[in-house]
Each structure stands twice: as C-alpha cells, then as structure tokens.
Amino acid sequence: MRLILVRHGRTQANARARFPLSSAVPLDATGREQVTRTGQQIAATDFRPEIIHSSDAERAAQTAALLRDVIAPGLPIVPRTDLRELDWGELRGRSTSTGPAGEAAYARWQRDPMGRLPGGEGLADVAARVARVLRLITDDGRPAIVVSHAVTLTVLTAQANGWDLAETWRSHRAHLSTGQFRLLDLPAPHGAVRPLPH
Known part of the structure; x- marks a missing residue:
C-alpha cells in the first residue's frame, strides 16, 4: 500500500x-500557500488517496x-492524537536553535534524543x-495521506523502513520542511521511501 506523508x-x-506554545497554532499565509501547492502536486500524480x-x-x-479541498473534496479526514508532534515540554515557545544563543536543554537532548525533554517527551x-498508527493504517489497507509534524514524520519514516531511529534523527535523512511531502510504499520488510517529483 502507499502513503503520502505531508x-x-x-x-x-x-x-x-520557536517551538509552538500549544497545539492551537494555525497556519500562516505562507503555510496555506505551501499546502495548496502541495495539494496540486499530489493531485497531478497517479496517487489516489482514499483517506x-x-x-x-x-x-x-x-x-x-486544504489538501482535501484540492485533491478530492469528499475525502474523509480522521484526526489522530497519536500523530501529534513531540511534546516539547519546558521548551514550548522557546528558540529552536542549538547554537550558543539557543536553549541548553534542547542541545543536551539532541545528544540523547531517545530520552525525554524536561516536562516533555523523547523519540521513544x-x-x-x-x-x-502504523498498525491501524496497515490494517486498514487504503492508500492514505498522513498529515503530521517534523519529528513525528521522521519517526514514522524510520519505523516503516526499519531504520535506526536515533541515527535517522541525527542524519536528518527523513526530515520534511513545512508543506513538503514524501511517498512511502508499505508494506515491505523495509519500505521504500522516495520523493515525488516537485
């Protein structure tokens, strides 16, 4: 089966x-434009999501x-709390920099990302x-779009491919920038991830 991760x-x-203060952070104008463009790119492929x-x-x-409106207005959207971003704990609202002016707690966590951030979560x-979520999606079997966040999609990509999670995080090989997407083929012993043409 095929997924598109967005x-x-x-x-x-x-x-x-900055790390978001809460889950109630909306897209800005640039974000809406990014997603509309992505929806148009997905719609132009032969991928036909069902959910x-x-x-x-x-x-x-x-x-x-926004993706549904561009790709297929009747497409069902299922909200899933398990697809939320990493809980940044005490870093909420603070700088994402790990440089000298950044947050020391974030820099420390980058060295051991499987452990938990103060008041938050870790990659584990x-x-x-x-x-x-992967079990639910695989059991369902329908071609799907998965909309989530940078850390969560990195973890999903690593799990689907059987990649070492800490190494995947450090290498940034599964990172998606805002509004970007990736095609993921499932199942396979180790799935195949490749970008769609942009």
Whole structure:
C-alpha cells in the first residue's frame, strides 16, 4: 500500500524559529500557500488517496482540510492524537536553535534524543504512538495521506523502513520542511521511501 506523508504548512512559530506554545497554532499565509501547492502536486500524480489521517493539532487539521479541498473534496479526514508532534515540554515557545544563543536543554537532548525533554517527551515516546498508527493504517489497507509534524514524520519514516531511529534523527535523512511531502510504499520488510517529483 502507499502513503503520502505531508508535514503541515508553515506557522508563525516556524517563521520565528520557536517551538509552538500549544497545539492551537494555525497556519500562516505562507503555510496555506505551501499546502495548496502541495495539494496540486499530489493531485497531478497517479496517487489516489482514499483517506487522510491527521494529527489533531490545529496546523495539521488545517493542512488536511486544504489538501482535501484540492485533491478530492469528499475525502474523509480522521484526526489522530497519536500523530501529534513531540511534546516539547519546558521548551514550548522557546528558540529552536542549538547554537550558543539557543536553549541548553534542547542541545543536551539532541545528544540523547531517545530520552525525554524536561516536562516533555523523547523519540521513544513518539515511536510508541507512531507504531500504533502504523498498525491501524496497515490494517486498514487504503492508500492514505498522513498529515503530521517534523519529528513525528521522521519517526514514522524510520519505523516503516526499519531504520535506526536515533541515527535517522541525527542524519536528518527523513526530515520534511513545512508543506513538503514524501511517498512511502508499505508494506515491505523495509519500505521504500522516495520523493515525488516537485
């Protein structure tokens, strides 16, 4: 089966290089444009999704609705709490920089991303959530779009391919920028991930 993974469009938090304060962060104008463009690109392929699984965070829900409107207005959208972004804990609202002016807690976590951030989650927590969603999607069997967040989609891609999660995180090989998408073929012992033409 095939999935298309889509990272939500840009928000003002993304534009300011800040961790979101809450799940109620909307897309900004650039984010809406990114998603509309992505929807047009997906619609121009031979991929025909039958369902959209989306994080229930506002920015992801808006992304899913915009994609549906461009690709197929009747496409069902299923909100899933397990597709939420990593809980950034005490880093909410702070800078995403790991440089000298950045957050020391974030820099420390980057060295051991499987462990938990202060007051938040680690990659191992996200992996447990994502494994549940992957099972549901695989059992369902329909070609689908999955709308989520940078960390969550990195974890999903690593799990689907049997890649080492910490190494995948450090290498950034599964990273998607805001509004970007990737085609993922499932199942296979180790799925095949490749970008669609842009």
